[in-house]
Amino acid sequence: MLHYLKIWLASARYSIVRTLMFRGDFFVWSLVEFFWMSVNLLMVSVIFRHTDSVAGWSKYEMILLVGTSMLIQRLLMGFFWSSIFEMGRNIRSGYFDFFLAQPGNVMFMATTRKLDPDGLINAFVAIGVVAYAARELGVHFDAATIVTYLFMVLCGLVIHYSILVLSISMAFWLTSAHGIEGSYFTVTEFSRLPKEAFKGLVTRVLFVWALPVVVVSNTPARLLLPRYGFDWRWAGTLFAFSALWFGLAVLVFHRGLRRYASASS
């Protein structure tokens, strides 16, 4: 465990030094992510200019939900996005060989190599959005609530990480998985919706349970809302989903790895 922490710290140090070398890039990408977050918040504001509730959720409850969803996504962007995104291209080009010769688990090495400080900076903006909405809703924070909320966000991060690894692992079979990462963003659009908005049985089964992105954002957001609070069934479901999806990602990645034949002559 300590061995992996050392490897990760070395990668993180390298990424931060690289960011300091390209400060302009860091500024532009931080702005890009900030803009996309603002677009989502603006959409909530515009909808609530014309209605008082969306599936029983008030404006600030929705902002809290969107903020939570953004927090999980920013953490994914900050810690894993660049590495996993490049993984697909490396599998196609043969540069993936490099990770096979690394001193550690291939999946760990390939998915944690790069850190994006711009994504992490915006995670603080997302925390600010959650804190602002919580204050407007009069949410009372205690240590247990904060720890539970953070644990749920962590479980959500594991699920998002697993979905992304699963999508990009398709490159082992398809070779050209160019653009497949776009499917991740489409799927995560659902995470900004309250579960109560999903009415029909098919939509519930398909979008809430089969693709658990709704559970990922709704569970921590509901924990903070006084009218819901902690519900062990939701917490248990989230934890079980994170274990299940992570297990599936590990399985598919290693199945794919067996098919990897490099690209050298």
Next chain:
Amino acid sequence: MLSSLNKYRHAFLVGLQSNLVYRWNFAARGFFSLFHLAVVFILWGAAYAGSPSIGGFDFGQTLTYFVTLLVLQFFIGAFNEDYQISEEIRNGLINQFLLKPINYFLYRFSIFVSARLVSGVLILVPLVVALPFIGPYLTFPHELWRLPVGLAATLLSAMVQFSIAYCFGMLTFWFLEIQGFVILSMAIEVLLGGQMFPLDLMPAWIFRIAQFLPFYYQAYFPGAIFTGRIGADLAAHWLAIELFWVLALLGLNQLLWVRGLRRHTAVGG
């Protein structure tokens, strides 16, 4: 005249063939757009549950707006033309066009038209699949003038979309990496182009400003004509402003091309 246009016809045909190679990519993109439509359906359905009319339009009219915009995007949206132009400048592939009697803008525009023809036709396939679910909600106005005026606005919108992408591609003459600019601009385009929500739902003063920006004419304007969000009295007025933006952007394209070429260095042989 006709013989000089013939080379662009060939560029169009070659573009058509190469885009047909990527038909599955476009088909997959179209399929995932249905997920976006599902999000729109669920979110706006929930919003309309508390209010039968939003901004003077019912749920069916709002859903029709989003479906129309989705189809328009696949027919006229600039997907990755900016990156393609950027790559050609960066890799020096552009050098071959400098030595031949071919206009680079028209060459790229011919390829853009062929690519959108393929993606536009392919989006109709998942849409036909989704029709049993969304069909009962779709409601279009019956005024006949909307069809010719909407089509004219659509053609001009295609020019606006392509010209903006071309401008970003030209930035490669000054900057090595344009991806950050493109994605930043995409966020503004998605917002002020009406893809996140109908622009007329914004506060009146922001909507007023948006109407004078080119993003308004990327998809919202033709979409609003087709779906009845703009009346006959204002359509001609905004069509004139759209024409102004097309001319202004074409001028900017030419300026960036001339200025950019002065900085360009062709190496190798």
